[in-house]
Amino acid sequence: MENAGPKLSQLAPDATRKLAEFTAALKFSDLPPAVVAHAKVLALDSIGCCLYGATLPWTRKLMDMVKDEGGAARSTVIGGGFKSSASQAVLVNSTAGHAFESDDMHKASLFHPGSICLPVALACAEAEGGRSGRDVITSMVAGYEVGTRVGMAATMGLFFRGWHPQGTSGTFVSGASAANMLRLNADQTQDALGIAATQSSGLMSAQEGAMVKRMHSGRAAQSGVYGALLARRGFTGIKNVVEADFGGFLSTLSDKHDTPKITGGLGSEWETLNVGYKLFSSVASIQSALDGLRQIMRDNKLKADDITRIETGLSTMTHVHCAWEYKSQGVTAAQMNLFFGMAVIAIDGDAFVEQYREDRLHDPKILDFIKRIEATAEKEIDDMGPLFRHAARLTVHTKDGRKIFKEVLHRLGSPENPATEEEVYRKFGILTRQCLTDAQRNELIALVRDLDKLDDLGKLTAILAAARAN
DSSP states (O other): OOOOSOOOOBSSTTHHHHHHHHHHHOOGGGSOHHHHHHHHHHHHHHHHHHHHHTTSHHHHHHHHHHHHHOOOSOEEETTTTEEEOHHHHHHHHHHHHTTTSOSOBBGGGTBOTHHHHHHHHHHHHHHHOSOOHHHHHHHHHHHHHHHHHHHHHHHHHHHHTTBOHHHHTHHHHHHHHHHHHTTOOHHHHHHHHHHHHTTOOOBGGGGGTOTHHHHHHHHHHHHHHHHHHHHHTTOOOOTTTTTBTTTOHHHHHOSSOOTHHHHTTTTTSOGGGGOBOOSSSSOGGGHHHHHHHHHHHHHTTOOGGGEEEEEEEEOHHHHHHHOSOOOOOOHHHHHHOHHHHHHHHHHHSOOSGGGGOGGGTTOHHHHHHHTTEEEEEOHHHHTTOGGGTTOEEEEEEETTSOEEEEEESSOTTBTTBOOOHHHHHHHHHHHHTTTOOHHHHHHHHHHHHTGGGOSOOHHHHHHHHHOOOO
């Protein structure tokens, strides 16, 4: 007699096991110098995002809840002045890292791994004790490599089903980072990934104004820490969580898969190097359009009043994701919205922290300028392939009759159009000016620059604990 129930087969045999073996075996000595150098700048960028995010009301509400609930005082709550358990600390700290749409971006996997792996690596290192800066870098790279590969394999199919990649694919970042820092073996790491990934969640409708969108990052981070801690205690997870045909991560959350991405080049081609920075405090998908408009205005010495109309061509994904009618629903909605972002570029010349203050969300000048912006999905951009989903084509019409066209294929800060280290340091300075003194900021920069030489993390975590909003 046939067994009842669904047939359990696999999309990519042994994918979870191979990711677990890679994570468990990864050592600092395995990392190429370029990966180490990039990871240190990514760490500084993520710390800046966490410090700024810790000052914001949605993070403070979560911080207050964690403080009220209590937890073993092992890991620093950034900007909170107290410690909690590693799982509670990362809930706050990863939420802070994703709290203002400034965290790093891996385009092909559709999410922001740095706001997960940096807090997880630091919190677990502190809780375990005796860990070095080299351990933090290795833990981060484990998270970057594993999480981005699963995200790439899930493709845009995951997003189009309404899932937020940060809260779903992000569980693999945290699971791998935590497992590596806890020095789990391959069997334990396989369980850790299987525990973390079954907690994947996060609905894309949160982008339309809800504070909870920020917490998707924190919950993904917490799921990975839970996974590693439980696996160390012998708690078991789904052994084939990535690849199971029924109820697996890929089969459940996405209807289109690119399974060769899961293990292709693992350990030799470093996806960490394909993580870029965001120089605007908005969703990454619109940043090519924002940069293009700013370039047109600078090159042609235009002001907002000189522009009568802007035609914006986008990929289908960006159009669905960001080109919806703007309403003043909150900071989250403004940061995710193409029209608001382009309007503040036209009026202010920037779209960073000052442009997304609460008092700007219903500014009559912004609302009036939005009426001049049109957006369409262009097949020509879609035909370039998923790596060009952030591309934008702009035509700016001016009062004196000019039509100025610009195509931007890659946003500023992406690996294809990289930001300089100086631009990342400038961003860090702006993000931390409210919560660090000049002396603290300079010391923190120096510590992270030498993270691979840091045998003790105490000075670094002390600065993060002492940070306060001025």
